[in-house]
Amino acid sequence: MSHDQSAMNELHWLIDMVQTIEVGLVVLDEQYRIKLWNGFMENHSGVSPNAIKDKELFEQFPDLPVSWLKQKMESVLMLKNRAFISWEQRPYVFKFKNYRPITGRADFMYQNVTLLPLASLTGKITHISLIIYDVTDIAINKLQLKAANEQLQHLSRTDGLTQLPNRRHWQECMEREFDRFARYSDIASLVMLDIDNFKQINDSHGHQAGDKVIQHIAHLLNQSLRETDCAGRYGGEEFAIVLSRTDAHGAHHFTERLRQNIADARVLYKGKQIKVTVSLGISTLGPGIDSSSNWLSNADTALYQAKQNGRNCTVAHEAEDKRTEAAATEPRT
C-alpha cells in the first residue's frame, strides 16, 4: 500500500470515528458558523450535518446561553487556552433529551463541555471545537447521593413525632445564641415548656392520644414563632425555645399568648375533646449568666416554679441578686 493510500485510510478511519464516537463534536469558525457536526450531535438534536453546515450556531439554537457562551469562546480564541464547563456549573449547554435507561428519570442530558482552540496550518487560531460529554449517569448518581445525605441530615436533626428540631439540634441553636450574647451582647430569652399532667392524659385517653397532644402543642408552638426563633422537642412532653433578640418582657408576652392559645384549644381524639394546659419557664440572658448550661438551668428552675405555682402559668427567672420570682400570670384551672 502506498504512503498516500495509507494516509487516506487513516483519514477515513478518523472521520468514521468522529462520526460514530459517543461524544459530541462541533467545530465553529470565529463567526460561530458550524463547520463540523458529528453523529452524536445529529442523533441528539435531530439536525443532520448537511442541514446545519455553515449556519450560525446561535441562530440554530436560540435556547443557548448566548452571551455567557460567547464570552467563554472569545477567551478561548484570544488566550489560546482550553476551557471547561462542568455540569455542576451549568447542567447542560445543548438541551438534549436523556434516553439512558438507568437514569431515565433525568429530563435532560447532563453535560460536561470542553472548548478547544483549533489552529490552522499556519498556526493561527481560527476555529474552536466543542466536545460534549454525556455525564447524565454520574450527575444523577451524585445528585441522588446528595439528596440522600440531605435527607439523612434532616432525619438526624429532627424529632420524628413533631418534625421540630430534636434535642441535640436545638441545643446547638441555643449554644450559638449564647455565643452571640457572649461576643456581641445580643439579648435572647430561653423558654422551657412542659405539658401539664401529661401522664393523666396518657392514662385516661391512651398513648396515641398523648402523641396527638404533643403534635398539637408542637403545631401551635410552630405557628407562634418568628423565623429567627428556634423551638425543639427537648424531651417526652417538654419543649425548649430560643427567642432571639427578645428581652424578658417580650418573652413573657410570647409565652402568655402561647399558653392562652393552648388553653383555649381542644385536641380532638376519637370523638373526644381533650383539654391541655402548659407551664412555662423563662430565662433571659443578662450579667448573671456565664454559660449556656447556666441559662438552661435557670429556665428549668423557673419551669419547676411554675409547676409549683399550680401549672398553666409562666414564671420568669430573675437575675442573681433578686430571688427567683413566681410571676404567675393567670388563674389556674
Ligand SMILES: Nc1nc2c(ncn2[C@@H]2O[C@H](COP(=O)(O)OP(=O)(O)OP(=O)(O)O)[C@@H](O)[C@H]2O)c(=O)[nH]1
Ligand atoms: N404519649 C406519649 N407520652 C410520652 C411521650 N414521652 C413521654 N411521655 C409520657 O409523659 C409522661 C410525663 O409524666 P410526668 O413527668 O409525670 O409529668 P406530668 O404528668 O406531665 O406532670 P407535670 O409535668 O408535673 O404537670 C410520662 O407518663 C411519659 O411516659 C411521648 O412521646 N408520647
